Amino acid sequence: QKEVEQDPGPLSVPEGAIVSLNCTYSNSAFQYFMWYRQYSRKGPELLMYTYSSGNKEDGRFTAQVDKSSKYISLFIRDSQPSDSATYLCAMWGGSNYKLTFGKGTLLTVNP
Amino acid sequence: DVKVTQSSRYLVKRTGEKVFLECVQDMDHENMFWYRQDPGLGLRLIYFSYDVKMKEKGDIPEGYSVSREKKERFSLILESASTNQTSMYLCASSFPGSNTGELFFGEGSRLTVL
Numbered sequence: 001q002k003e004v005e006q007d008p009g010p011l012s013v014p015e016g017a018i019v020s021l022n023c024t025y026s027n028s029a030f031q032y033f034m035w036y037r038q039y040s041r042k043g044p045e046l047l048m049y050t051y052s053s054g055n056k057e058d059g060r061f062t063a064q065v066d067k068s069s070k071y072i073s074l075f076i077r078d079s080q081p082s083d084s085a086t087y088l089c090a091m092w093g094g095s096n097y098k099l100t101f102g103k104g105t106l107l108t109v110n111p
Numbered sequence: 112d113v114k115v116t117q118s119s120r121y122l123v124k125r126t127g128e129k130v131f132l133e134c135v136q137d138m139d140h141e142n143m144f145w146y147r148q149d150p151g152l153g154l155r156l157i158y159f160s161y162d163v164k165m166k167e168k169g170d171i172p173e174g175y176s177v178s179r180e181k182k183e184r185f186s187l188i189l190e191s192a193s194t195n196q197t198s199m200y201l202c203a204s205s206f207p208g209s210n211t212g213e214l215f216f217g218e219g220s221r222l223t224v225l
């Protein structure tokens with residue numbers, strides 16, 4: 001079983017839709033959970049992070065972590081064409097230098 | 112603003128050539144990383160460095176080496192480029208005191224080996 005599993009999509013939605021992106025993981029040592037956004041031909045940039053279980057909201061974006069199920073989600077409300085990008089989940093145990101990334105989900109929001 | 116700069120955005124090299132990919136960060140970060148990104152395989156860590164002249168192998172170091180002579184600069188070297196090293200290469204840095212492990216990425220260097 002891979003450490004982090006993420007559905008690669010592609011996912012195509014109409015503008016204004018609610019988008020749900022998900023990752024599952026197997027390593028119970030992970031404590032920090034991140035979502036990176038990567039636009040085409042650019043490097044990834046941190047969108048949100050959450051420590052341990054719970055929810056975190058930032059504008060139209062909500063990150064959820066359920067450590068009991070080893071499942072994390074990113075919700076995008078009122079999606080916009082500018083949200084079209086690849087979204088990568090990433091996780092960190094806090095004790096070494098390495099993040100573990102999912103493979104990314106390609107999202108297209110159609111006007 | 113945080114800045115990680117990769118000197119070459121697009122390179123085309125021939126099999127057997129020696130290739131240097133340069134990365135500079137202006138944030139005084141101790142940690143620097145080289146990843147490659149391929150469709151269907153995601154981001155894979157090649158090498159990382161947590162201090163000047165220090166380096167650690169990542170998950171796929173074969174065929175690569177690195178150099179960190181100065182804190183702000185981390186170079187990836189392909190001693191003899193092969194076609195299977197055609198990829199997008201991403202440099203990143205982080206601050207070891209960060210409580211999130213956040214990585215700051217450059218814009219990437221797309222290498223094609225013919």
